[in-house]
Amino acid sequence: MEREKPNILVSACVEFKSCRYNGQCINSPEVRGLMEYVNFIPVCPEVAIGLPVPRDPIRLVQGSDKSVLLVDSENGKDYTSSMDQFIESFLNTLDTVDGVILKGRSPTCGIGNVRIYPSHGKVTQLHSKETGLFGRAVLERYPEAPIEDEGRLNNLSIREHFLTRLYTIHQFNQLTGTMGALVEFHSSSKYLMMAYNQHLLKEAGKLTANHDRLEPAQVYRRYRSLLTNMFSQPPKIQSTINVLQHLFGYVSKNLNAKEKSFFLESLERYRHKQIPLAGVTAQLQSWILRFDSPYLARQTFFQPFPEGLQSIFDSSKGRI
Ligand code: SF4
Numbered sequence: 001m002e003r004e005k006p007n008i009l010v011s012a013c014v015e016f017k018s019c020r021y022n023g024q025c026i027n028s029p030e031v032r033g034l035m036e037y038v039n040f041i042p043v044c045p046e047v048a049i050g051l052p053v054p055r056d057p058i059r060l061v062q063g064s065d066k067s068v069l070l071v072d073s074e075n076g077k078d079y080t081s082s083m084d085q086f087i088e089s090f091l092n093t094l095d096t097v098d099g100v101i102l103k104g105r106s107p108t109c110g111i112g113n114v115r116i117y118p119s120h121g122k123v124t125q126l127h128s129k130e131t132g133l134f135g136r137a138v139l140e141r142y143p144e145a146p147i148e149d150e151g152r153l154n155n156l157s158i159r160e161h162f163l164t165r166l167y168t169i170h171q172f173n174q175l176t177g178t179m180g181a182l183v184e185f186h187s188s189s190k191y192l193m194m195a196y197n198q199h200l201l202k203e204a205g206k207l208t209a210n211h212d213r214l215e216p217a218q219v220y221r222r223y224r225s226l227l228t229n230m231f232s233q234p235p236k237i238q239s240t241i242n243v244l245q246h247l248f249g250y251v252s253k254n255l256n257a258k259e260k261s262f263f264l265e266s267l268e269r270y271r272h273k274q275i276p277l278a279g280v281t282a283q284l285q286s287w288i289l290r291f292d293s294p295y296l297a298r299q300t301f302f303q304p305f306p307e308g309l310q311s312i313f314d315s316s317k318g319r320i
Contacts, residue, residue, distance in 0.1 A: 006037075006039070006099055008034070008098065008166070010041065010100070011044065011106070011109045013026055014026045015027070015032055019046070028153070030153040030154060031150060031153075037308065038166075046058065046108055049083055058079060058107055059071060059115065060116045060117065061117050061118065062117070068116065070107055074121070075120065083108065087133065087134055099165070100138050100142060100148070102149055103150055106132050108135070110130075111136075111139060111149055114128065114135070116129075144228040145166075146162045159311075165231040167306075168192070168300070171189075172223075175220070179210060179216050183208050190299065191246070191247065191299045191301035192299065194301075195235040195239050195301060196231055196233075196235045197229070204226045204227070241271060244270075244284065247288075247299075248284065250288075251291055255287065263284075266279060266280050281301075281302050284302070285302050
Protein backbone atom coordinates (compact mmCIF):
# COMPACT_ATOMS: atom_id res chain seq x y z
CA MET A 1 0.00 0.00 0.00
CA GLU A 2 1.31 3.45 -0.87
CA ARG A 3 2.32 5.54 2.07
CA GLU A 4 1.89 9.18 1.23
CA LYS A 5 4.14 10.41 4.00
CA PRO A 6 7.57 9.21 5.15
CA ASN A 7 7.83 7.49 8.55
CA ILE A 8 10.23 9.22 10.94
CA LEU A 9 11.33 7.69 14.22
CA VAL A 10 11.85 10.52 16.72
CA SER A 11 12.99 10.93 20.32
CA ALA A 12 9.74 11.60 22.18
CA CYS A 13 11.31 14.42 24.23
CA VAL A 14 11.72 16.44 21.02
CA GLU A 15 8.38 18.26 20.70
CA PHE A 16 6.20 15.30 21.79
CA LYS A 17 6.49 14.53 25.52
CA SER A 18 7.93 16.10 28.65
CA CYS A 19 9.92 12.95 29.36
CA ARG A 20 13.49 14.21 29.88
CA TYR A 21 15.17 13.40 33.21
CA ASN A 22 14.26 16.93 34.41
CA GLY A 23 10.65 16.74 33.17
CA GLN A 24 11.28 19.00 30.19
CA CYS A 25 10.45 18.75 26.51
CA ILE A 26 12.79 20.07 23.79
CA ASN A 27 11.45 22.82 21.58
CA SER A 28 12.25 22.12 17.92
CA PRO A 29 10.76 24.36 15.22
CA GLU A 30 12.20 21.99 12.60
CA VAL A 31 10.34 18.95 13.99
CA ARG A 32 7.20 21.04 14.47
CA GLY A 33 7.44 22.18 10.86
CA LEU A 34 7.58 18.58 9.68
CA MET A 35 4.45 17.43 11.51
CA GLU A 36 1.97 17.76 8.66
CA TYR A 37 4.38 16.20 6.15
CA VAL A 38 5.53 13.01 7.88
CA ASN A 39 4.28 10.22 10.14
CA PHE A 40 6.22 10.60 13.37
CA ILE A 41 6.89 7.55 15.55
CA PRO A 42 7.86 9.08 18.93
CA VAL A 43 9.66 6.90 21.46
CA CYS A 44 11.36 7.51 24.80
CA PRO A 45 13.50 4.43 25.50
CA GLU A 46 14.26 5.51 29.08
CA VAL A 47 10.58 5.82 29.99
CA ALA A 48 9.88 2.61 28.05
CA ILE A 49 12.19 0.63 30.37
CA GLY A 50 10.27 1.93 33.36
CA LEU A 51 12.24 5.00 34.46
CA PRO A 52 10.14 7.76 36.03
CA VAL A 53 9.90 11.44 35.11
CA PRO A 54 11.69 13.25 36.66
CA ARG A 55 14.63 10.93 37.40
CA ASP A 56 18.35 10.96 38.06
CA PRO A 57 20.22 11.61 34.84
CA ILE A 58 21.72 8.48 33.40
CA ARG A 59 25.13 8.33 31.75
CA LEU A 60 27.46 6.12 29.79
CA VAL A 61 30.37 4.66 31.74
CA GLN A 62 33.33 2.63 30.60
CA GLY A 63 32.94 -0.98 31.76
CA SER A 64 35.93 -2.97 33.04
CA ASP A 65 36.18 -4.92 29.75
CA LYS A 66 36.01 -1.76 27.59
CA SER A 67 32.27 -2.27 27.18
CA VAL A 68 30.01 0.75 27.55
CA LEU A 69 27.33 0.67 30.23
CA LEU A 70 24.23 2.80 30.78
CA VAL A 71 23.95 3.65 34.46
CA ASP A 72 22.21 5.95 36.92
CA SER A 73 24.65 8.85 37.38
CA GLU A 74 23.94 9.06 41.12
CA ASN A 75 23.76 5.49 42.40
CA GLY A 76 25.36 3.53 39.51
CA LYS A 77 22.36 1.24 38.89
CA ASP A 78 23.04 -0.52 35.58
CA TYR A 79 20.28 -0.28 32.92
CA THR A 80 22.32 -1.66 30.01
CA SER A 81 20.65 -5.02 29.77
CA SER A 82 17.06 -3.77 30.09
CA MET A 83 17.79 -1.08 27.50
CA ASP A 84 19.32 -3.63 25.10
CA GLN A 85 16.24 -5.84 25.46
CA PHE A 86 13.87 -2.94 24.86
CA ILE A 87 15.79 -1.77 21.80
CA GLU A 88 15.77 -5.21 20.19
CA SER A 89 12.07 -5.83 20.73
CA PHE A 90 11.00 -2.27 19.88
CA LEU A 91 12.92 -2.04 16.60
CA ASN A 92 11.52 -5.44 15.58
CA THR A 93 7.97 -4.09 15.89
CA LEU A 94 8.55 -1.24 13.45
CA ASP A 95 7.49 -1.27 9.85
CA THR A 96 9.43 0.84 7.32
CA VAL A 97 11.47 3.67 8.80
CA ASP A 98 12.44 6.31 6.22
CA GLY A 99 14.28 8.66 8.56
CA VAL A 100 15.23 9.27 12.18
CA ILE A 101 15.58 12.39 14.37
CA LEU A 102 17.13 11.83 17.79
CA LYS A 103 17.97 14.01 20.78
CA GLY A 104 21.62 14.99 20.53
CA ARG A 105 24.23 14.01 23.13
CA SER A 106 21.80 11.82 25.11
CA PRO A 107 23.43 8.65 26.56
CA THR A 108 20.44 6.77 25.18
CA CYS A 109 19.40 8.54 21.98
CA GLY A 110 22.58 10.39 20.95
CA ILE A 111 24.16 9.49 17.62
CA GLY A 112 27.55 11.00 18.41
CA ASN A 113 29.42 13.26 20.83
CA VAL A 114 27.90 11.53 23.86
CA ARG A 115 29.97 11.93 27.00
CA ILE A 116 31.43 8.84 28.59
CA TYR A 117 32.58 8.74 32.21
CA PRO A 118 34.87 6.46 34.23
CA SER A 119 32.07 5.76 36.75
CA HIS A 120 28.92 7.17 38.34
CA GLY A 121 29.18 10.01 40.87
CA LYS A 122 31.26 13.17 40.70
CA VAL A 123 33.97 12.29 38.22
CA THR A 124 35.42 13.97 35.14
CA GLN A 125 34.24 12.75 31.76
CA LEU A 126 36.67 10.68 29.67
CA HIS A 127 35.69 11.95 26.22
CA SER A 128 32.60 12.80 24.14
CA LYS A 129 32.83 10.53 21.15
CA GLU A 130 30.32 7.79 21.97
CA THR A 131 26.88 7.07 20.58
CA GLY A 132 23.99 6.39 22.95
CA LEU A 133 22.73 2.79 23.16
CA PHE A 134 19.53 3.46 21.23
CA GLY A 135 21.29 5.81 18.81
CA ARG A 136 23.90 3.19 17.96
CA ALA A 137 21.28 0.47 17.40
CA VAL A 138 19.31 2.76 15.09
CA LEU A 139 22.43 3.65 13.07
CA GLU A 140 23.14 -0.06 12.60
CA ARG A 141 19.54 -1.01 11.79
CA TYR A 142 18.81 1.72 9.21
CA PRO A 143 22.02 2.35 7.25
CA GLU A 144 20.18 3.84 4.27
CA ALA A 145 17.95 6.21 6.26
CA PRO A 146 18.92 9.81 7.05
CA ILE A 147 19.56 10.00 10.80
CA GLU A 148 20.12 13.36 12.44
CA ASP A 149 20.28 14.86 15.85
CA GLU A 150 17.59 17.46 16.38
CA GLY A 151 19.97 20.35 17.06
CA ARG A 152 21.77 20.03 13.72
CA LEU A 153 18.55 20.42 11.75
CA ASN A 154 18.54 24.18 12.35
CA ASN A 155 21.42 24.38 9.89
CA LEU A 156 19.96 24.95 6.42
CA SER A 157 22.43 22.77 4.50
CA ILE A 158 22.10 19.88 6.92
CA ARG A 159 18.29 20.20 6.96
CA GLU A 160 17.99 20.28 3.17
CA HIS A 161 20.32 17.30 2.82
CA PHE A 162 18.27 15.40 5.45
CA LEU A 163 14.97 16.21 3.70
CA THR A 164 16.31 15.37 0.25
CA ARG A 165 17.60 12.03 1.45
CA LEU A 166 14.40 11.36 3.41
CA TYR A 167 12.06 11.94 0.48
CA THR A 168 14.31 10.12 -1.99
CA ILE A 169 14.54 7.00 0.16
CA HIS A 170 10.80 7.23 0.92
CA GLN A 171 10.05 7.30 -2.79
CA PHE A 172 12.39 4.37 -3.40
CA ASN A 173 10.84 2.41 -0.50
CA GLN A 174 7.44 2.75 -2.17
CA LEU A 175 8.47 1.37 -5.55
CA THR A 176 6.51 -1.67 -6.58
CA GLY A 177 9.53 -3.92 -7.20
CA THR A 178 9.23 -3.96 -10.98
CA MET A 179 12.04 -2.88 -13.30
CA GLY A 180 9.69 -0.37 -14.92
CA ALA A 181 9.09 1.40 -11.62
CA LEU A 182 12.82 1.53 -10.92
CA VAL A 183 13.61 2.92 -14.38
CA GLU A 184 10.98 5.63 -13.87
CA PHE A 185 12.42 6.51 -10.43
CA HIS A 186 15.94 6.64 -11.84
CA SER A 187 14.88 8.78 -14.76
CA SER A 188 13.13 11.42 -12.65
CA SER A 189 15.97 11.49 -10.09
CA LYS A 190 18.75 11.76 -12.66
CA TYR A 191 19.78 15.38 -12.10
CA LEU A 192 19.42 15.18 -8.34
CA MET A 193 21.74 12.17 -8.35
CA MET A 194 24.11 13.97 -10.71
CA ALA A 195 24.46 16.76 -8.16
CA TYR A 196 25.22 14.22 -5.44
CA ASN A 197 27.60 11.85 -7.21
CA GLN A 198 28.09 11.62 -10.94
CA HIS A 199 30.10 8.38 -10.77
CA LEU A 200 27.43 6.55 -8.74
CA LEU A 201 24.73 7.96 -11.02
CA LYS A 202 26.41 6.14 -13.91
CA GLU A 203 26.62 2.93 -11.87
CA ALA A 204 22.93 3.23 -11.00
CA GLY A 205 22.14 3.78 -14.69
CA LYS A 206 23.96 0.57 -15.63
CA LEU A 207 22.01 -1.31 -12.96
CA THR A 208 18.65 -0.12 -14.28
CA ALA A 209 19.69 -1.13 -17.83
CA ASN A 210 20.20 -4.62 -16.34
CA HIS A 211 22.41 -6.02 -19.10
CA ASP A 212 23.26 -8.96 -16.79
CA ARG A 213 19.57 -9.89 -16.63
CA LEU A 214 19.50 -10.05 -12.84
CA GLU A 215 16.31 -10.72 -10.92
CA PRO A 216 14.51 -7.44 -10.08
CA ALA A 217 14.92 -8.11 -6.34
CA GLN A 218 18.68 -8.32 -6.80
CA VAL A 219 18.75 -5.12 -8.86
CA TYR A 220 16.75 -3.33 -6.16
CA ARG A 221 19.16 -4.53 -3.43
CA ARG A 222 22.17 -3.23 -5.36
CA TYR A 223 20.41 -0.02 -6.27
CA ARG A 224 19.51 0.61 -2.61
CA SER A 225 23.14 0.20 -1.66
CA LEU A 226 24.23 2.66 -4.38
CA LEU A 227 21.57 5.09 -3.23
CA THR A 228 22.85 4.86 0.35
CA ASN A 229 26.40 5.69 -0.77
CA MET A 230 25.26 8.38 -3.15
CA PHE A 231 23.34 10.31 -0.49
CA SER A 232 25.77 9.72 2.36
CA GLN A 233 27.28 13.22 1.96
CA PRO A 234 25.67 16.52 0.95
CA PRO A 235 26.33 17.55 -2.66
CA LYS A 236 29.29 19.79 -3.39
CA ILE A 237 28.48 23.31 -4.55
CA GLN A 238 30.45 22.86 -7.77
CA SER A 239 28.53 19.65 -8.62
CA THR A 240 25.25 21.48 -8.11
CA ILE A 241 26.47 24.32 -10.34
CA ASN A 242 27.46 21.77 -13.01
CA VAL A 243 23.91 20.41 -12.97
CA LEU A 244 22.45 23.92 -13.20
CA GLN A 245 24.70 24.69 -16.18
CA HIS A 246 23.74 21.38 -17.78
CA LEU A 247 20.02 22.13 -17.42
CA PHE A 248 20.58 25.69 -18.62
CA GLY A 249 22.07 24.19 -21.79
CA TYR A 250 18.66 22.68 -22.64
CA VAL A 251 16.83 26.00 -22.58
CA SER A 252 19.47 28.64 -23.36
CA LYS A 253 19.02 28.48 -27.14
CA ASN A 254 15.49 29.87 -26.66
CA LEU A 255 16.57 32.74 -24.40
CA ASN A 256 17.60 36.27 -25.25
CA ALA A 257 20.95 37.75 -24.26
CA LYS A 258 19.56 39.58 -21.20
CA GLU A 259 17.92 36.43 -19.82
CA LYS A 260 21.11 34.44 -20.32
CA SER A 261 23.26 37.00 -18.63
CA PHE A 262 20.80 37.33 -15.70
CA PHE A 263 20.91 33.57 -15.18
CA LEU A 264 24.72 33.44 -15.29
CA GLU A 265 24.91 36.31 -12.79
CA SER A 266 22.51 34.43 -10.50
CA LEU A 267 24.70 31.35 -10.77
CA GLU A 268 27.69 33.36 -9.58
CA ARG A 269 25.68 34.84 -6.73
CA TYR A 270 24.69 31.31 -5.72
CA ARG A 271 28.33 30.22 -5.92
CA HIS A 272 29.27 33.04 -3.56
CA LYS A 273 26.45 32.18 -1.12
CA GLN A 274 24.54 35.40 -1.81
CA ILE A 275 21.28 33.68 -2.85
CA PRO A 276 19.78 30.24 -2.11
CA LEU A 277 19.66 27.44 -4.70
CA ALA A 278 15.93 28.12 -5.17
CA GLY A 279 16.85 31.56 -6.54
CA VAL A 280 18.49 29.82 -9.51
CA THR A 281 16.24 26.79 -9.94
CA ALA A 282 13.10 28.98 -10.04
CA GLN A 283 14.41 30.68 -13.20
CA LEU A 284 15.17 27.34 -14.82
CA GLN A 285 11.78 25.94 -13.88
CA SER A 286 9.94 28.87 -15.41
CA TRP A 287 11.79 28.37 -18.72
CA ILE A 288 11.23 24.61 -18.62
CA LEU A 289 7.50 25.25 -18.23
CA ARG A 290 7.54 27.87 -20.97
CA PHE A 291 9.36 25.61 -23.44
CA ASP A 292 7.33 22.58 -22.34
CA SER A 293 9.88 19.91 -21.44
CA PRO A 294 8.01 17.24 -19.42
CA TYR A 295 11.19 15.18 -18.85
CA LEU A 296 12.96 18.12 -17.19
CA ALA A 297 9.81 19.34 -15.44
CA ARG A 298 9.47 16.11 -13.46
CA GLN A 299 13.08 16.09 -12.24
CA THR A 300 13.18 15.80 -8.44
CA PHE A 301 16.25 18.06 -8.52
CA PHE A 302 13.83 21.01 -8.68
CA GLN A 303 11.82 19.92 -5.69
CA PRO A 304 13.41 17.05 -3.78
CA PHE A 305 10.98 17.52 -0.87
CA PRO A 306 7.57 19.22 -0.46
CA GLU A 307 7.51 22.92 -1.22
CA GLY A 308 6.02 23.68 2.19
CA LEU A 309 9.25 22.50 3.79
CA GLN A 310 11.34 25.00 1.87
CA SER A 311 12.70 27.54 4.28
CA ILE A 312 15.73 29.79 4.25
CA PHE A 313 15.77 29.87 8.04
CA ASP A 314 19.29 28.98 9.07
CA SER A 315 21.40 28.84 12.20
CA SER A 316 23.92 30.83 10.08
CA LYS A 317 26.36 27.94 10.31
CA GLY A 318 25.40 26.72 6.84
CA ARG A 319 25.10 28.21 3.39
CA ILE A 320 21.89 29.70 2.04
S1 SF4 B 1 16.78 11.63 24.84
FE1 SF4 B 1 15.70 9.76 24.38
S2 SF4 B 1 15.71 8.64 26.29
FE2 SF4 B 1 16.24 10.75 26.79
S3 SF4 B 1 14.30 11.70 27.30
FE3 SF4 B 1 14.65 12.02 25.14
S4 SF4 B 1 13.56 10.35 24.16
FE4 SF4 B 1 13.82 9.81 26.29
